[in-house]
Amino acid sequence: MIITKTPFRVSFCGGGSDMANFYEKYGGCVLSTSINKYCYISIHPYFNEKQTLLKYSENELVDEIDQIKHSIFRQVLKDMHIHGVEITSTADIPGGTGLGSSSTFTVGLLNTLNCYNGKFVSKDKLARLACEVEIEKLGNPIGKQDQYGAALGGLNFIKFNQDGSVSHEPILMEGKTYKKLQKNLLMFYTGTTRSANTILAEQTKNITSEDKAKNLLKMCGLAKDMKVALENNDISSFGKILDEGWQLKKELASGIANPAIDEAYDIAMKNGALGGKLLGAGGGGFLLFYCEEEKQEQLKKAIVLRELEFTFERDGTSVIYIGDKYWE
Structure with a gap:
């Protein structure tokens, strides 16, 4: 075997x-x-x-x-x-x-x-x-x-x-930065799964439009900004970059977000999260948030979703x- x-x-x-x-x-x-x-x-x-x-x-x-x-x-x-x-x-x-x-x-x-x-x-x-x-x-x-x-x-x-x-x-990056980044990330299961192919097929079609392509170019710019920040041991902007990327991503195709996902995201942001995103193509699955340790219990109580503990x-x-x- x-x-x-x-x-x-x-x-x-x-x-x-x-x-x-x-x-x-x-x-x-x-x-x-x-x-x-x-x-x-x-x-x-x-x-x-x-x-x-x-x-x-x-x-x-x-x-x-x-x-x-x-x-x-x-x-x-x-x-x-x-x-x-x-x-x-x-x-x-x-x-x-x-x-x-x-x-x-x-x-x-x-x-x-x-x-x-x-x-x-x-x-x-x-x-x-x-x-x-x-x-x-x-x-x-x-x-x-x-x-x-x-x-x-x-x-x-x-x-x-x-x-x-x-x-x-x-x-x-430095070990202490790496460890702090892990500690500040929380993941929650939305309770729904989805097929990525439908959303991705629409997204692929939409990329041909100038507006959608501009969104993706901005998202690439954010990825580069995140890389530079992490390599400089700066995670203060990590949550903000996640949030900016999520707002851009939602515009790429219908079905990426829905009212339940938006509500959970808003609750998290009002209870300590500095940014987050829905992982994958969209429509369901896991929400990821960047939240400093002292606010995490407040966020967990407010969002009422199943947490998935993880490490890198x-x-x-x-x-x-x-x-x-x-x-x-």
């Missing part, structure tokens, strides 16, 4: 600029971190080597790879010519919550299957392969930030270049178990 774990990501600023129809014209960038919530994938040979068994939110037992309903499983297993295995996927967080779950799964699956085939693949290449699967082969209307955030791990500034390449650099993580996708037979 082989087991991998791959982290979910939290995007602070610049989301949306990782879509091809934007970065090919302007270039894009995001600032994001991976967190200590994971997707775990295990694989081992199946008892009946002529069948493949998949266990996720559903169970699938198939004779042929083309019979698989789950599009990512089907595409990756077909590409890698793997059959006669049992694969199980479990996660700390449900899908559709704005933490990049689909891409986290794709990166983790690619890492698992390459290890099963006895191949080491770099984190950069795993991210690139995941983008090929989700965007080029399956045609999902998504960007590239989730794949790189999950594969690389850590707090990073990620650039999406006009030629389609991706570059990245870690955000370096730095490892990215990793293999956590390889059975003895693979060393023979």
Whole structure:
């Protein structure tokens, strides 16, 4: 058996600029971190080597790879010519919550299957392969930030270049600044999940308008401002930048926010939050707020949403178990 774990990501600023129809014209960038919530994938040979068994939110037992309903499983297993295995996927967080779950799964699956085939693949290449699967082969209307955030791990500034390449650099700061930033971030579950594809498809279409493109350019500028501030050990403006980015993001497509989300956001801002955003494409999932420690209890009592405690993580996708037979 082989087991991998791959982290979910939290995007602070610049989301949306990782879509091809934007970065090919302007270039894009995001600032994001991976967190200590994971997707775990295990694989081992199946008892009946002529069948493949998949266990996720559903169970699938198939004779042929083309019979698989789950599009990512089907595409990756077909590409890698793997059959006669049992694969199980479990996660700390449900899908559709704005933490990049689909891409986290794709990166983790690619890492698992390459290890099963006895191949080491770099984190950069795993991210690139995941983008090929989700965007080029399956045609999902998504960007590239989730794949790189999950594969690389850590707090990073990620650039999406006009030629389609991706570059990245870690955000370096003093340890006390890093710890304080973590302590000042709170995450709450809105109680609803959503499919990102509908919102992202509209957002992709809207980017062709000059006003929406200007919004994304401003959001990229905010990501750069956030990078400079963090590298100077200044987190005093972090909440303000989050809020400015959220106000710009809401204008990119209908369905990003709704009355319940707006109400929760307003309550948080009136009870100590200095800024925040809805994570992911929008419509549901998790709200993130920047709130100094002395105001956090007040905010938690006022917002009446389930809190998700988390910390940053730095490892990215990793293999956590390889059975003895693979060393023979």
